Amino acid sequence: MNDEQIAHFKAILEAWKQQLMEEVDRTVSHMKDEAANFPDPVDRASQEEEFSLELRTRDRERKLLKKIGKSIASIDDEDYGYCESCGVEIGIRRLEARPTATLCIDCKTLDEIKEKHLNK
Numbered sequence: 001m002n003d004e005q006i007a008h009f010k011a012i013l014e015a016w017k018q019q020l021m022e023e024v025d026r027t028v029s030h031m032k033d034e035a036a037n038f039p040d041p042v043d044r045a046s047q048e049e050e051f052s053l054e055l056r057t058r059d060r061e062r063k064l065l066k067k068i069g070k071s072i073a074s075i076d077d078e079d080y081g082y083c084e085s086c087g088v089e090i091g092i093r094r095l096e097a098r099p100t101a102t103l104c105i106d107c108k109t110l111d112e113i114k115e116k117h118l119n120k
Helices: 003-034 041-076 092-097 105-118
Strands: none
Touching (some): 003 041
16 A cells, blocks of 8 residues: 555544544533433433433444554554455455455455354
C-alpha cells in the first residue's frame, strides 16, 4: 500500500472514531436531559427500554472504537493492511468495505467456516 492509500484509510478511521465519540457525548446528554421518574409504570418502562437499547448500541460502538484504535495503531506501526493470520496483504476493496479488517478474505472465510462447525 502506498502512502496516499495509508493516509486515506487513516483519515477514514479518524473520522469514524470522531463520529462515534460525538454519539457517546450525545447519548450522555440525552440520558441526563430525558431522565424522568414517570409515575405511570408503562411510561417508565418505555423510557427504560429506550435507554437500554441506546446503551446496548453504545456498548457495541465502544467495542468498535477499540478496533478502530487498534487499526490506527497498526497504521502507525506500519502493519496496517496485512492479515494477522497468514501475513498476506488484505485487499484494498476489503479495507474500503471494512477499514478495521485484520484478516484477508480467505482467512476470514475459513474462520467463519470453523465457527459455524463449532457452533453446531
